Amino acid sequence: MSGINMLWWGFILLIGILIFVFFGQSFLRLSKWMWYGIFHMAVGGILIYLINLGGQFVHFHIPLNPITAIVIGILGLPGLMAFIIIKFFITPV
Structure with a gap:
């Protein structure tokens, strides 16, 4: 009974290692892009708050x-100017 249990744990460990090897680099790239997006979203939010x-x-x-x-964080000053123009000329309230 114990031998079968160890076989399953070995199989699960092998699958986990294969998943890590095949998807490890792509996961690191994905997490880098996610942090990039989160950082720029925070910068855009702070800029909107200050405006x-x-x-x-x-x-x-x-x-x-x-x-x-996100738009203001990614585009920067041109994105901010676009929102200001839209606010003044397209949706004047």
Whole structure:
């Protein structure tokens, strides 16, 4: 009974090692891209917060949500200017 149990544990260990060898590098690349996206989303969110903080005096507000944070975080100043132009000219409220 013990020999069969050890055989299964050896099989599971072998499968785990094969999965790690085949998918290890691609997982590292994926996690690198995920952290890149999370970092830029945080930077975009902070930038939107600062714009909204200063814009409250002139009644200007850009919605703070994941999509706007990602767009402004990835595109930077051109993305921010695009949102400002859209806010002033396309959706004036």
